[in-house]
Amino acid sequence: xxxxxxxxxxxxxxxxxxxxxxxxxxxxxxxxxxxxxxxxxxxxxxxxxxxxxxxxxxxxxxxxxxxxxxxxxxxxxxxxxxxxxxxxxxxxxxxxxxxxxxxxxxxxxxxxxxxxxxxxxxxxxxxxxxxxxxxxxxxxxxxxxxxxxxxxx
Amino acid sequence: xxxxxxxxxxxxxxxxxxxxxxxxxxxxxxxxxxxxxxxxxxxxxxxxxxxxxxxxxxxxxxxxxxxxxxxxxxxxxxxxxxxxxxxxxxxxxxxxxxxxxxxxxxxxxxxxxxxxxxxxxxxxxxxxxxxxxxxxxxxxxxxxxxxxxxxxxxxxxxxxxxxxxxxxxxxxxxxxxxxxxxxxxxxxxxxxxxxxxxxxxxxxxxxxxxxxxxxxxxxxxxxxxxxxxxxxxxxxxxxxxxxxxxxxxxxxxxxxxxxxxxxxxxxxxxxxxxxxxxxxxxxxxxxxxxxxxxxxxxxxxxxxxxxxxxxxxxxxxxxxxxxxxxxxxxxxxxxxxxxxxxxxxxxxxxxxxxxxxxxxxxxxxxxxxxxxxxxxxxxxxxxxxxxxxxxxxxxxxxxxxxxxxxxxxxxxxxxxxxxxxxxxxxxxxxxxxxxxxxxxxxxxxxxxxxxxxxxxxxxxxxxxxxxxxxxxxxxxxxxxxxxxxxxxxxxxxxxxxxxxxxx
Numbered sequence: 326x327x328x329x330x331x332x333x334x335x336x337x338x339x340x341x342x343x344x345x346x347x348x349x350x351x352x353x354x355x356x357x358x359x360x361x362x363x364x365x366x367x368x369x370x371x372x373x374x375x376x377x378x379x380x381x382x383x384x385x386x387x388x389x390x391x392x393x394x395x396x397x398x399x400x401x402x403x404x405x406x407x408x409x410x411x412x413x414x415x416x417x418x419x420x421x422x423x424x425x426x427x428x429x430x431x432x433x434x435x436x437x438x439x440x441x442x443x444x445x446x447x448x449x450x451x452x453x454x455x456x457x458x459x460x461x462x463x464x465x466x467x468x469x470x471x472x473x474x475x476x477x478x
Numbered sequence: 479x480x481x482x483x484x485x486x487x488x489x490x491x492x493x494x495x496x497x498x499x500x501x502x503x504x505x506x507x508x509x510x511x512x513x514x515x516x517x518x519x520x521x522x523x524x525x526x527x528x529x530x531x532x533x534x535x536x537x538x539x540x541x542x543x544x545x546x547x548x549x550x551x552x553x554x555x556x557x558x559x560x561x562x563x564x565x566x567x568x569x570x571x572x573x574x575x576x577x578x579x580x581x582x583x584x585x586x587x588x589x590x591x592x593x594x595x596x597x598x599x600x601x602x603x604x605x606x607x608x609x610x611x612x613x614x615x616x617x618x619x620x621x622x623x624x625x626x627x628x629x630x631x632x633x634x635x636x637x638x639x640x641x642x643x644x645x646x647x648x649x650x651x652x653x654x655x656x657x658x659x660x661x662x663x664x665x666x667x668x669x670x671x672x673x674x675x676x677x678x679x680x681x682x683x684x685x686x687x688x689x690x691x692x693x694x695x696x697x698x699x700x701x702x703x704x705x706x707x708x709x710x711x712x713x714x715x716x717x718x719x720x721x722x723x724x725x726x727x728x729x730x731x732x733x734x735x736x737x738x739x740x741x742x743x744x745x746x747x748x749x750x751x752x753x754x755x756x757x758x759x760x761x762x763x764x765x766x767x768x769x770x771x772x773x774x775x776x777x778x779x780x781x782x783x784x785x786x787x788x789x790x791x792x793x794x795x796x797x798x799x800x801x802x803x804x805x806x807x808x809x810x811x812x813x814x815x816x817x818x819x820x821x822x823x824x825x826x827x828x829x830x831x832x833x834x835x836x837x838x839x840x841x842x843x844x845x846x847x848x849x850x851x852x853x854x855x856x857x858x859x860x861x862x863x864x865x866x867x868x869x870x871x872x873x874x875x876x877x878x879x880x881x882x883x884x885x886x887x888x889x890x891x892x893x894x895x896x897x898x899x900x901x902x903x904x905x906x907x908x909x910x911x912x913x914x915x916x917x918x919x920x921x922x923x924x925x926x927x928x929x930x931x932x933x934x935x936x937x938x939x940x941x942x943x944x945x946x947x948x949x950x951x952x953x954x955x956x957x958x959x960x961x962x963x964x965x966x967x968x969x970x971x972x973x974x975x976x977x978x979x980x981x
Contacts, residue, residue: 333907337653344656356937356938357932357936359933361663361666361670363929364655364659364921364928364929365656368652368659369656371648371652371655372649372652375645375646376649379643379645379649397906397907398906402701402702405701405702406698406702409698410895413895414892414895416878417888417892417895420882421888429875432871433875436875437867439867439871451868455871455875459875459876459879463879469528469879469883471883
């Protein structure tokens, strides 16, 4: 628990440092004539200082007072989470290539099976129906432009 | 008399068939979104924002506003029947509403919630009508220093009230400011943190960001949890509260209305904070505080009234100053800008039909909501029985397609997923998303105001302390930062409420 929050604050401090450096590279300017890097630098500095305060107060016992010994990662199904994210990113990457219909049916096949093991034919029917209704809603109802993919569907 | 004339003009706009239709669609979707846990009004508004591109600005804002205050009505249904808040502003309703349902009094709980919301919403609209026009004259005295200070105050109020840890909330606000700087700098035209990605030249979109932080992250959290949906199958009857219920609730409704309205006006305030504060105050003033948490009807009436009147009050800073007071108003700001309308002190004079049309539509929207929420309770109960394993893929799909359809760009979808992961981690680490989003939206305006003020003052920060309005805002903001450090104020309302009232 303590380790998690420690890593959290170190990440924020590192991020803040990078932002400050980015801001300086863009050009801080002066207080009379602030440049493009003015706000990023100040925001990064603010974030870094706050993260440092949180880190110090946490190490002095604030994390324990606030969160106790709660294990925030307890019960997390890492496999489900990682698979879900992998499929979502893959969907995003191949969405325009596969097209709306094929991409979405494949996505829903996975998502419907993820939470409950139902027969494949039920999952396929639910995926196809949901895809069709979504198409009606977005394409016909909201006039959204959905990709056709390599099959032209 | 002028007020009446403007209101009549507003009704003539709002009663146009197309605007009536959009009002109905907005409140219906809002109620639906409020009923279903997992998809809040912000995510719903972001999904439907592209749909408004083909309509007029008036119709667009009427519909999006309807989603917001409609969600306030709908959120109470799940809170009372399932003990799961449909959306964040209905968390407090769970405490007593669910207990009332367990005692066989779901009907009066739902009834008082709907009637209280209607009364509060109506009073809130009157307040909006009365306060907004004079505030516009006051707002014309605002310069860059005043805008900067007010936005800083808004961020400080939000961080003070939302989170038990102000340091962590401010960290998120700083993060939001940083994300808000991505894209082309307004003044110099330099690209900032775009990583050579052309789509990022316009910055990170509000819709993918919000959908990721609130929609996708919620789904990811729910994948690992098993939400026990215990919906009361007993027929809900007797929706009309008894005279005794009214006697116990009326003052709670009126107090909740006032608290909600004024907290809603404050930049950084909003429906969530209002419901928490209203519940806490109602418990403090009650002659029977021991009843709270065990089915006290005042415990339902107060927060539900507060969140509805806050929803109306929140429109005031947006429409008069052009400053969104919360995340939902930030979405509306985005919608107005997309439609070429610049909210601010000149909105009332340049687009009176929009302001008064929206105000008049709220009257009708509130009446529609009363009609939707009471007789259609049976339908909402059926919807609640849809298993989450079926619901969550649909929510994900809507988010994916919704974010893609804004610019027909997969980059927006990728941004949404990235912020979904960030939002999930933030929730696990108890880092609040609300300050981050508000800072993200206010950031560009804050930066412009700061740079303009410094140019005007030739680099001197004293400009923020020598102008009275700016000085007042800055001093209050500093006080809010200092107060938590004082030992006797170490436990703030947000922290106190979270620790005492967690359902």
